Each structure stands twice: as structure tokens, then as C-alpha cells.
Amino acid sequence: MASPVSPTRNHAADRRRPGAVSIREVAQRAGVSIATVSRTVNRIPSVNPELARRVWQAIDEVGYLPNTQARALVSGRSRMLGLIVSEITNPFFPELVQEFENLAVAQGYEVFIGSTNYDPVRTESLIRRMLQRSVDGVAVMTFGIEEDLVQKLVEREFPLVFVDAGPDLPNIRVLKVDYGEGIRQGVQHLAALGHRSIAFITGPLYMRSAVARRDAFVKSMAEIGLTAPAEHIVEGTHTMEGGIAGMERLLALTELPTAVMCSNDMTAIGVLHALFRTTHKVPEEISVVGFDDIHLAQFALPPLTTVQMSCKDLAAAAVEGLRAGIEPDHSRAATKQWRIPTRLVVRQSTAFPRGTLPALMQNALRVPRSGGVK
Amino acid sequence: MASPVSPTRNHAADRRRPGAVSIREVAQRAGVSIATVSRTVNRIPSVNPELARRVWQAIDEVGYLPNTQARALVSGRSRMLGLIVSEITNPFFPELVQEFENLAVAQGYEVFIGSTNYDPVRTESLIRRMLQRSVDGVAVMTFGIEEDLVQKLVEREFPLVFVDAGPDLPNIRVLKVDYGEGIRQGVQHLAALGHRSIAFITGPLYMRSAVARRDAFVKSMAEIGLTAPAEHIVEGTHTMEGGIAGMERLLALTELPTAVMCSNDMTAIGVLHALFRTTHKVPEEISVVGFDDIHLAQFALPPLTTVQMSCKDLAAAAVEGLRAGIEPDHSRAATKQWRIPTRLVVRQSTAFPRGTLPALMQNALRVPRSGGVK
DNA sequence: AGAGTTCGGGGAAACGATTACCAGAAATAC
């Protein structure tokens, strides 16, 4: 018969990357069956310790890494978590992504990140991609109203985590951010300094969280007997550009407010920019408050007083919420809501209103190097 | 006795998510074999158009989505690209990630993002995770020297893309950023304004790109007959904190430079912050130039003059470079190096040196040629 | 018309894991 027969079929095995080892090689080397290797790797207690030792040694020697795809295929679980954010380029989200990823990886999950860019078409494609990769659950951290868009995930009973609100279904958990408390602290801080005329630049009002923040502002103002006139509440976009545009609208008013609160830090940074362009001094002439407390906030000029929403807390709750939905005997499987606190962080973008007596004391805060201010 | 026989075995099929459909259901519904469905989905031209039509219709009716894991398992290709960045929280990277992702998705790839956070242990684990998920290739966009860390990828002959430099192997492509041209433009811009005393805050010098940027600065200075004294070149960290620290060291000098160039924009933002704290005016008293041109740069106070390195170009080259390595008949399979251009973007953080007046009056005034040409 | 060629599509073998089931060996019971 012919010489040792070259394999005629071109199977995946031939395409395997050099150095890639399968469970079979380990089994052969350790002199056991592949079942035993699998059991050893998955730490099934019934394997003989001596065999286990041999298996681990073989694994080490050949550099075996279990193939996640194969594992996922048979187990029906991919150990991947989807994380949907609005825009990865908005500095708030990378911080969240980072925390989320750290926690997920610590629990043995991989993260499938995607951003909607506020585009329904893109979002739909994103969800299809997540379905195809069969993620185990998805955290929808867009702070928006995407329930119709994630309908496919809901139908298929994926464990889901939403922020602020979501359908009340067994597999769905909601992270309730306490916008009220932090914003109240912000308003009261400004009021305590003597501000009465406080404007608010919102986020895009199709976002649930933007509405919630605005409402929290109005409510906090009312609590201390203040009402902002309609023209002092302007809609922004949660971007620097939106902050600039919003501030420009406020600057065009006959009566300029003495303080501006913003629905997020990016907006506040835009506001600072607009005020810089028009040579208004912050905080001497106008105070500015942000929301989120992104890392950048402390490096704004001046460093931004802002309401902190801990993205560590948010990420931790998201991961735990997903795990609770995925792992049948998770300790908090029954928890349906997770509260996320907020609090004020005072920096240097807030001060007494312009033209008030304590203004003298402001000079103590910033000492001009030499000469006077121009 | 129990009612109609519950299935005794607990197979993955039982764990399948509601609504998940496999190729078999499609085949049955269309009245063809699964092979034909597969061929249709993969657009193999040999299938009868009439059958194909029936298959597509069935796919549509049952909402079939091919399972990527199974596909990857048999084909040996996961259609996932690894993307390794230094720190996702550094605003430069999200912009890169975004572009990379858009391009990759357009080509039918998914992106596996990971950040090293400059931690070798974390990096190693990241690479192990990428190996397990069997990515098709990896773009190492850390701008650092990670060759030893990605050794495992090199050994296994993964298609790789590096920035600046990498081993000369068949599967490896290198993106050569032209640091020289942009930095030269920056130096000449400052010199044209009349600056002679220009400092430079580097990135961390274990990063290849940080060294390259510094060298480009020194070279550009030399070209126009200037040499920066040693104390005018201080090492930073490519972060805002590093920019602050670096600027503080410069401020402590007896002879303050009239302009500061920075190895990246984050450093420059830190510098602006440090100058603000010490009430130095930018650009009246000191000019500042950044590098990268991140989105934030135009919102700095004042808007930052900077050297643009297009992360669109970078991302495009990375994706194409990987595809060239992965897809056997890619048009640019032979290309080993991809040049990334840079160019100066002038905004408002640069001006005439302090103590000089605009050009028309300069002749009348003393121009401090500190040291002159040696 | 018969013999050779295409050609399209179905059956079945992979891919690399997990795990139900079962066969022996060892341990225990009588």
C-alpha cells in the first residue's frame, strides 16, 4: 500500500496555531483520559489527587489553555458580559468600563464593550453582535431609554442590568441612582454661599437620567423657597459643545444668574470654556457646579465643584447584578434594585456671588503672584 | 410514578436560551440540509438561487443568528481582534478604540479591548485571556516596549501590529509614527514667534514613543541652532499629574523658559493647571504646546496648540495591518510598515514670549537671546 | 444512445471541550 498517507482532508486541526495545545495532548502526556483532564481543570473533587497532580504537571509542561469557544459551545455559557455605554469617548465611560472590567475579570468573565453613540441602528447591530457571541448577560449603562432597542435581549430572557429604570422582570435588575441627595447638597452649598439666581443646564431630555437630574434640581430649589425662571433652565447635550451652547444662551439673558449647575461634568467644562472666552471669571463672577466627578473634574480650570456619582459603586453593582442573574445560587439573586449614592465634592469653581461683601475674603484664596490683575 | 418521562440527560440544548435558533431549525423549515444552509449563509456561489431564497426566507422567519462560537471552533478563526492599550481612562485611547472598533466591525470583526495599566502582571493575564478567546490577531497600541510581554503571541505566530517598532517577522507589521515632522513644526512655530528658551516635558522614558518625541524635540531645536539646557528637559508620565509635577520643577528654576512643549496633551493640560494655580497667564507669560490633539485639547483653557497624530489614521492602519496578516489574500499582505503623519494645529496657548510686543514692534525692543548660539 | 463530465446538495466527520453513563476495582456487609 501507498506510503504513510498524507492526510487528504483539510481540517481545522491543520489550521491550528503553532503552540496551541488541546486537552487531548494533556491527557496523553499525563496518561489519563480527556475526561479526567477536564475534571481536574474544573476542580471536580472526585479526581484522585495523584492523578490531578500528574494532570496539572502535564498542563504546565505543554502550556495548555482551555479553548473558551469549545467550552462555551457545550456549556451554553460564554462567560462574557456585555457592557453597553453611550459613547466611549465621553470620559465618564472609560472610568466605568475600567472598573467594570476589573471586577468582571476578577470573577472570570470577559467584557464585550459597545457604544451606541446614540444611534438606534448602531445599537441594534451592537445587540445582534452580542447575541451572536452569546454573552451571558448585558449591562445597559446608557442612562437612556433603550427598552425598545434591547427588546430582543428581554425576549430571550437575558440577565440584564439597567440604570435608573427598567422592566420589572425576573432576570432584570435596576441600579437606582440617588440623584436627589447629591444635587440637593449642591443647591444648598450654592444657597449657603448666598446664591439666589441659579441656572441649570440639563442633558438631552430624552435621557431619563437627564430628566431626573433636572427634576432633582427643581425640587431642591423649591425646598429652600427658590424657583428658577424658565429661561434659567436650558437643555444641553451632556457634551462640552452643549455646555458652551447652553452657557451662551444664558449669557445672552438680560439677567445673568450668579451660579450654573450642570447635568454632567462635560457640560460644566464647556461652560468654563464659554466663560473663559467671554472673560468671565470663575468663581468670582459666576459659580459652576458639575455632576459625575470624572477624573478630569479636578483638573479643570478652576478645579470643578461637582456631585460625585461613584462609578466604582456603579460598576460593582452592575457586575453583581449580572452575576445574580446568571449564577443560579448567587447570594443576592433576589435583590432587584441596587441603590447608588451621590454626594457633593467642593472644589474651587464655586464661591460667593459677585458683588457680595464676603467677596473680599476671596482674595485670600488666590494670591496674585505680582502686580494687579489686569 | 412520574408523568410522561422527563428527559434524563441534561444537555446544553436544554440550557439554550429561549428564542435561540440553530441551523437545524432553518434547514428543516426550508426543507434542505444543514450543509446547504451553511453554504447559503456563507454565500458560496454554487447554491441554487431558488434554494438560497427559501433558506433566506426561513432564516428571516425563525430569526436565525449563526453561533459565533461554533463557527470559530470549526473554522479556527474567531473573527476577534485584540486591541491592547495602556490605559483606557487616558482620553487619547477611547478615541483610538472607537475608530478601531468602527473599522473592525465594518470588516466583520469583533474587538477584544484590554488595557495594561502599565502593569506587567495585568498584561500577562490580558494576553492569556486573548489567547484563550483565540483572537485572530492583536494590535499592541501601548507605544511602549512590550516585546517580552507579548512573546507568547509572537511564538504562536499571531498576526501582530506594533507602534513605532517591533520584531521583524513575517506576521508582524509596524506603524511608524512620524514624530519628527509635527514636532519640528511645533518648535519652528515657537521660534517664529520669538521663543528661544523652550522646555520639554517628556513622557515616561521607558516608552519608546516618549523617547522618540523627546529626541525629535532636541533635533528640531538643534536644526535652528538652539539647545535646551538639561534642566529644561524634565521627565513626565504622560498624565495630568505628571504635567503638574513637571511644570512645578520648571517653575522652581531661576530662569523660567518662555515656552513649554509637552510629550502629550494630558501633560499639557496638567501644565496649564499648574500655571493656573500659580497665576501665570497662558499664553501671555508662557506658551504651551501639546501632542496628540485629543478632542479635549480644543476645550482646554486656553485651547491648546498641539501636534496632531490622527488616531483615525492610526486605527485604520492597525486594522488594515491585522487584516493583511490574517486574510491570506489581502491586497496589502506584503506591506510591513505603515507611516502615520503628524502636523501642528495652532490654537491659543501659544503667543509671543513675555516681554516682547507683537512683531511690528519687536525690532525696537531687546530680544533676550539667552546665551545665543554657542 | 452510451460513456464520460459537470454540478449541486446531502451525509457525516471533524473542531475542543463538558458530562451522562457505565464498567471495573475496591471497600464493605453478611
Add this chain to the structure above:
DNA sequence: GTATTTCTGGTAATCGTTTCCCCGAACTCT
């Protein structure tokens, strides 16, 4: 000493695809 139970580890089925191989039908050519 035999019968029964317990235990351990191997065999094989399975996940959802891709793709090789082959069979039968339809052509082509003399």
C-alpha cells in the same frame, strides 16, 4: 468467601457549525 455498595475514571454523546466526500441527476460529446 460471596454479594452488595461505593467510588473512580474511561467511553461516547453532544453543543452548532464548516467542509470533505460522494452520489445521483443533468449535460456534453461522439
